[in-house]
Amino acid sequence: MYVFAVILIAISIIAYSRQGVLGIFLSNLAGFLFGKFAVVVLGVFVLLSVLILINKKKQFISRRTIVAIILLLFALFLYSALDSITVETGKEILDAFLENTPKYFEEEITVPTYGGLIGAVLLSISTILVAKTGTYVVLVALVIIAALLLISLDSFKQAKESLKKFFTLPEKLMNMGVDEDQNEYEYYEDDYYDDHLEEPVIQQKYAGALDYETPSESSGKSIFMTLDPEPIAQKDNEVINNVEIISDTTVVETSSSITESSVYRLPGINLLDPIGGRTRSSVNQTSAREKSTKLLEILSNFGIEAELIATHIGPSVTKFEIKPDSNVKVNKILSIQDNIKMELAARDIRIEAPIPGKNAVGIEIPNVESTPVKMKEIITKIPNDKKNKPLMLVLGKDLLGRPVFCQLDKMPHILIAGATGSGKSVCMNSIITTLLLRTTPDEVKLLLIDPKKVEFTQYANIPHLIGPVISDSNQASNALKVIVSIMEERYEIFSATQVRNIQTYNEKVQQYPEDQTLKHMPYIVVIIDELADLMAVAGKEVELSIQRITQLARAAGIHLIVATQRPSTDVITGIIKANIPSRIAFAVSSGIDSRTILDHTGAERLLGYGDMLYLPIGEPSAIRLQGVYVTDEEVVRIAEYCSSQRKPMYDDAFIRLEGVEGNEGTAVITAIEDPLFQEVKDYVIDVQKASTSLLQRRFGIGYNRAARMIDLLEDMGVIGPVQGSKPRDVYIKKEDNE
Incomplete structure (x- = not known):
């Protein structure tokens, strides 16, 4: 293609110069074919050839444009050939032109070329079909068709919008600074894409409006959802769970009446590490067959007759479902747990006796090889009917290899506990990363409390922050009081607007955009990384704030995620535990700690490294999951991408936390x-x-x-x-x- 373009440019230049024998011949040939518009045609050839060379795309010009150019050239040839008409019949026109063919190739051309051979052929055909008068009609029709092909309907729309903006600009300039109560949302769009962000801009409480579907309050479905029965990692180019990934980056447009920055691009999944092609381990399958046989032998040796009814190979654990005889006590199986662990030479085992809803006992044994659960694999499997839920979080895979999600606004708060190295921090990062990948700063605001001062440093400049990352325990206590104040203020607004929760309020905002008193409310997610440190500094105040938030904040769109590595009763008090029904337990050191978190043992038997027990609200027993693994590099890439979109715009109340006093949640x-x-x-x-x-x-x-x-x-x-x-x-x- 490129060689052809270079040759065409060379031929056109030589023909235009008329230098030498070849130049004269090519010039005469162009005149013979194209008539007196040969120079125009040669110019078109050069232009198209240059475009071919500078454009990498194969199709840099649309087919309709090519057809329009050809029709315009035909119209030129036909118009030029009309001057040569001396008779009414088309055949004589072509014969007269061909009789002078030798004269067109002389060094000095003495006869007019008119529209060239192409023009003569077109005129001959046209006059035969529609005579001379009809030829003029054909000529006009060719020009009109070419113009319609070149000027599409979209061009008319763009011209109309440009004119509209041009005429409304003076009005905006006149009104600037007068009606400023209507524009209480101030962004600096040019600064969003700066490589080096300046100091955060302080922001109001409510910013931006997006149209998303209100979660159904009457839904009777379970909080967790399971999909895809195969625990097999998918390749990057596969369509996962019938969910087609249209593009890596989603563009979210917000209403221009709410914010001046109309476009926010969600991070693409290409920022996540590739899934890889690893499938179910054959070693685990072989080991599962051997262990199932040996397990039945061990039970038989202790006088427990049972049959194996199912085997589920998960990412890190294999679950054997056995059905004991009806005369066997379940407690007898639990009593030999350590014997089974020793006979199988396993790191640890967990027995679920019985499995809720089944006439079976579950025995969970670690796999020989563990399969990591990548964020890229799970986040693409969110069901289509749940994709518009901003607080849909990714947790991991269950023992059947099915992805598990949780909807935070249904939880509505989560307590996370686990010993050091159990995967608690990775879980927190996966929750925040999910929110960054799926929501805009106008949908969800984050308040991050990091007493350890090192866990949330990478999120310091993300635009979702409602306040700076708080590392001082006293300021964290005051920040929780400000959250209580925001909650109370939202309830006052709900009362004034006669709505019950944030979903119906935001629906009302969408229904009445002309009402300047209605401002969109984003969800607020408060994440506390280490509760034990806060309780040690200001236990009573923190407990009171958490109690009020967990009791009342659900309808106000405020949700709390609390994590601790010391799940003792002086940290997770009865009041906190009673008001946070959804829990996630990672590996802990003792059964007492497990009971503190889950109200039953089992977490002390977990393997660590993301192995968790998930107890959602309304479920009778905990579900064992392998948590999503998010690397530090993935977190940094996503946080930097979000930071490049906008600067964080803090609520002023979180800047002046030293002014917060008392236990009533008074603001500044x-x-x-x-x-x-x-x-x-x-x-x-x-x-x-x-x-x-x-x-x-x-x-x-x-x-x-x-x-x-x-x-x-x-x-x-x-x-x-x-x-x-x-x-x-x-x-x-x-x-x-x-």
Whole structure:
């Protein structure tokens, strides 16, 4: 293709120059074929050849454009050939042109070329079919068809939108700074893609609106969902569970009336490590057959007759389902657990007697080889009807190899516990990574509390943060009080708007976009990495805040994920445990710790490295899973991608945590005590206008702080109330203030 383009350019240049014998011949040939528009045709050849050379794509120009160019050239040839008509019959026109063929190849051409051979042929055919008058009609039709092919309907739409924006721009410039109460959301779009982010911008509580389906409150389905009965890793290019991955990056467009930055691109799954082609281990299958036979022999030696009814090979554990005789006590099987472990030479075993809903006992034995569960494999298997749920989290695979998910707004809070090295931190990273991969900063806000100071450092600049990552235990206690304050404020808004929860409230926001008093509420997920440290510093205050959040915050869209590596009763108190019904237990050191988390033993038998027991709300017993494994490199790639999209915009209440006092969840210091208040008051009187966004821009403060000042100015009679789309009145004039 490239060679052809170079040859065509060379022929066109030689023909245009008319230098030498070859140049004269090629020029005469072009004139013979294309007539007096031969130069135009040679120019088109050169242009197309250059485009072929500079474009890597095979099809850089559409077929309709090629057809349009050909039709336009035919129209030119036909128009030029019309000058040669001396008779009415087409055959004589072609014969007259061909009689002068030798003269067209002389060094000096003495006869007119008109439309060339192509034009003569077209004119001959046209005059035979529709005569001379019809030829003019054909000529006009060719031009119109070519124009329609070149100018598509989309071009008309784009031109219309451009004109509309052009005529509305002066109006926007006139209104700028007047109706600023309607635009309380301030972003800096040009800064989102800076390689080096500046200091975070302080943000209001509620930002952005997205249209997503409200979770069904009346759904009777279980919290966990299982799919795909085969525990086999899929290759990258396979369609997993009939879920077609259209593209690696999803573009989310938000309403222009809510935020100036209209596009946020979700991280693509290409940022995750590839799955690889490893399938079910043949070593595990061979070992499972041997262990099943030996297991029945061991039971028989202890006088327990049983039959094997099923074998499930999971990622790290194989579960044998056995059905003992009806005269065998279940406790007898439990009593020989250590004997079975010794006879099978296993690291540890776990007996589930009986399996809930089955007439069988489950004996779980570690595999010879463990298969890691990759995030890329699981996140692509989220069911289509659950993809629009922003709080759908990825947990891992069960013993049948089926992916397991949890919907956080149905949980509605999670308690995670496990000893050091059990996989607790990886689980926390997988939860945060899932939220970053599936949600925008306008959908979900995160508050990360990291007393260990090293677990959440990679998330310091992600735009989903509602406040900076908190590592001081005293500030963490105050941050929980602010969350309580936000929860109470949301309930006041729900009461005023006559809705019951965040889902119906956001639906109402979508239904009435013209109502400026309704602002979209994002979900807030509070993640505490080490509860034990907080309880040691401010136990009563933390316990009270957690109690209030877990009891009341579900309808307000606030959810709590608490993790600890010391699951003792002084850390996981009865109040905390009673209000967090969903638990995840990793490997712990004793059965007492397991009972503290799950209310029964079993976690002390786990293997570590992501092996967990998951007890969702409403389930009678825990489910054993192999947790998703997310590498540090994957976490860094996803966090950096999100950070490059936007800067974190913090809520002002989380910047001034030292001002939070008392146990009632009071927010920051009052506006009247704010050192900026007098300056703000003087500024409003001086410029004779007031709005929350104006104060944010002028003084560089957050939405909450600016809103409190506006409310206080209204209470003091300095400014008037909100008047819909009209600006607030300023009652005190500049002269009176002086």
